[in-house]
Amino acid sequence: MMAPSATALGIELRVLAEGPDVSAVAAVPTAPVGDYTDLEALRRFAADVDVLTFDHEHVPTEHLHALLAEGVAVRPGPDALVHAQDKLRMRRAVQRLGLPNPRWAAVADADELVAFGEQAGWPVVLKTPRGGYDGKGVMVLDTAADARGDEPAQWFARTDGPLLAEEKVPFSRELSALVARTPSGEVRAWPVVESIQVAGVCDEVLAPAPDLQPAVATAAAHAARTLATELGVTGVLAVELFETPGRGPGFLVNELAMRPHNSGHWTMDGSVTSQFEQHLRAVLDLPLGETGLIGGSAVMKNYLGGANQDLFGAYRDAMGAEPRAKIHNYGKAVRPGRKIGHVNITGAADEIPELRRRASRAAAVLRDGRA
Numbered sequence: 181m182m183a184p185s186a187t188a189l190g191i192e193l194r195v196l197a198e199g200p201d202v203s204a205v206a207a208v209p210t211a212p213v214g215d216y217t218d219l220e221a222l223r224r225f226a227a228d229v230d231v232l233t234f235d236h237e238h239v240p241t242e243h244l245h246a247l248l249a250e251g252v253a254v255r256p257g258p259d260a261l262v263h264a265q266d267k268l269r270m271r272r273a274v275q276r277l278g279l280p281n282p283r284w285a286a287v288a289d290a291d292e293l294v295a296f297g298e299q300a301g302w303p304v305v306l307k308t309p310r311g312g313y314d315g316k317g318v319m320v321l322d323t324a325a326d327a328r329g330d331e332p333a334q335w336f337a338r339t340d341g342p343l344l345a346e347e348k349v350p351f352s353r354e355l356s357a358l359v360a361r362t363p364s365g366e367v368r369a370w371p372v373v374e375s376i377q378v379a380g381v382c383d384e385v386l387a388p389a390p391d392l393q394p395a396v397a398t399a400a401a402h403a404a405r406t407l408a409t410e411l412g413v414t415g416v417l418a419v420e421l422f423e424t425p426g427r428g429p430g431f432l433v434n435e436l437a438m439r440p441h442n443s444g445h446w447t448m449d450g451s452v453t454s455q456f457e458q459h460l461r462a463v464l465d466l467p468l469g470e471t472g473l474i475g476g477s478a479v480m481k482n483y484l485g486g487a488n489q490d491l492f493g494a495y496r497d498a499m500g501a502e503p504r505a506k507i508h509n510y511g512k513a514v515r516p517g518r519k520i521g522h523v524n525i526t527g528a529a530d531e532i533p534e535l536r537r538r539a540s541r542a543a544a545v546l547r548d549g550r551a
Contacts, residue, residue, distance in 0.1 A: 181448065181508070182235075182440070183207040185457035191464070196225045203511035204235075219243045226252045233415055233463045234439050237264045238311065255363065255414035255463040256438050263411055264438040267344050268309045277410055279403050280428040282349045286342040293327045293345055300347040306332060307344040318380070320348060349432055351422035355389055356443035357404035360416045360458040363465045367408055368458070369401045370451060370471045375420070375443045381519065382442045384539070385480040386532055387450055387473065396423070396430035403433065416440050416459045442482070442519075447471075449506045449524040450478025476529030481539035482522045485514040488549030491521070498545040505542040521546065 186193045194210040205211040214221035216239050226232050231253045244258035263270045274281045283300040287293040297304045302324070308317035319335070321327045335343060354377060359369040371388035389397070404419040418441035420434040444455035453461075453469030461468050488494055491509055498507060506524040514520055523542045525535045 181445075181510075182456040182460065185454060185460055189457070189460065191460060194225070194229055196221070206511050217243075219246060222247060223250070231255055231463050233459070234261070237261060237438060241265060257412065257414065260412045260414070261438050263407075264436045266309050267307055267435065268342065270436050271344065273407070273411060274433045277406055279406065280432045282422070282432050282434075283347040285345050287345045288342045289336055290328045290332060293321075293332065293343075294324045296345045297321070297324060297327055300345075303348045305346045305348050306335065307346065308335065308339060309341070309344050316380075349422045349424065349434075351424050351432070353389075353423050354434070355392070355400060355421040355423050355431060356385070356441070357400045357419045357421060358416065358441065358444045358447075358455060359401070359404045359408050359419075360455070360462045360468055361408040361413050362462045362468060363414050365409070366468050367405050368468045368471050369404060370444065370447060370455075371473065372397045372400045373443055373446070381482070381484075381517075383482055384536065385443050385446050386536070387446045387478045387480075390532055392423075393430060399429040400431055403429075403431075407436065413438055415462045416444065416455050418443055442522075445508070445522050446478040446480040446524055448508065450474055450480075450526045473526075475526045477532050477535065478524060478526045479532060479535040479539045480522050480524050481536070481543045482519055483543035483546045485516050485518040485520050486547035488547060489514050490549065491546055494546050494549050497550065498542045501545055502538045502542040504538060507542065507546070 183193055193208045195204045195208045196214045196216060197205050197211045200213055212225060214225055216222065222243055226247055233255050241258045241262050244254050248254050248257060263273050268286055271281060271284050285296045287296055303320055303322045306319045306321055311317055319331065354375045355372055356375045357372050359367055361367045372392060374386040374389035375382055376384040400421055404417060407419060408417045416439060418437040421431040422434050423431050440455045440459050447454040450473055452472055452474060458469055498505065504525050509521045512518065512520045523539045525539045527535050
């Protein structure tokens with residue numbers, strides 16, 4: 181999804197691909213296959229690029245430090261990226277910066293987990309500090325007996341170091357504050373959006389977040405700017421939030437992502453500058469683009485793999501049913517429940533309910549193969 185912006189700017193993208201059939205290979209002419217956990221593969225790849233950046237947070241931190249020491253421009257740098265890689269580091273940073281955290285603790289065994297649950301109240305959420313996404317690496321425990329069960333014990337046994345325990349936050353909805361920052365310190369923020377999750381996976385994004393109190397929107401954007409600046413982020417940063425009316429500034433920080441993020445896909449059609457163009461501008465230390473909405477609102481709807489294996493065959497019905505829909509196909513093989521694309525629709529400020537209906541209709545046609 182970054183390739184069209186790079187082409188428009190005359191920037192050559194190269195991708196270190198996990199395999200010859202990954203979707204990025206179809207979009208980027210130079211896509212050597214390599215293992216991002218192999219330092220030598222990273223060195224070979226980095227030797228021919230001006231800036232190294234990421235579409236996920238899982239490259240080993242020690243490898244990035246080695247590349248940085250060898251003169252590679254790594255953006256975001258490992259000292260920033262580690263806060264998206266390691267949820268315990270993230271929690272400590274949010275606390276240090278005085279931003280609103282849920283109650284949390286690093287727990288090394290079941291006894292410490294139970295002690296936290298008794299102090300914070302049940303249920304609690306147990307997370308693996310590294311490697312989890314889209315609901316993976318997350319376990320909800322309702323009682324002390326659950327905390328002493330077999331599954332938490334297996335997590336403690338196979339994890340090097342403590343796990344993260346958090347209170348199960350009673351929230352009204354999920355929000356996302358998206359910003360971008362350059363190495364020279366320029367920061368721009370997009371409007372705060374509402375992110376709707378289904379089974380731990382982002383399903384819809386509404387921009388701007390409907391009926392969000394202006395003070396909460398301002399404070400959320402300020403928190404994202406603070407994190408980007410104080411952590412030294414370069415590129416796009418997504419700060420996922422729980423809206424908590426009556427508690428703190430009206431939100432708590434949930435998680436961070438230092439890359440273009442699903443909650444920002446609406447910007448491809450709904451913002452003056454998409455998150456993908458902005459990420460390129462940021463990591464190359466170019467002036468950042470305007471981030472306002474083109475219209476009054478935008479809706480993004482993900483579509484997951486379903487009954488329909490022929491996505492292209494469904495285009496006629498989907499486009500005919502919803503001519504305003506902008507369809508984005510990731511070029512991935514269709515598997516049940518797999519995120520394979522999204523639909524964007526933009527409109528007036530008061531149109532979000534109608535835009536949701538239209539985006540959902542187009543996505544359902546692509547998923548099921550019929551109008």
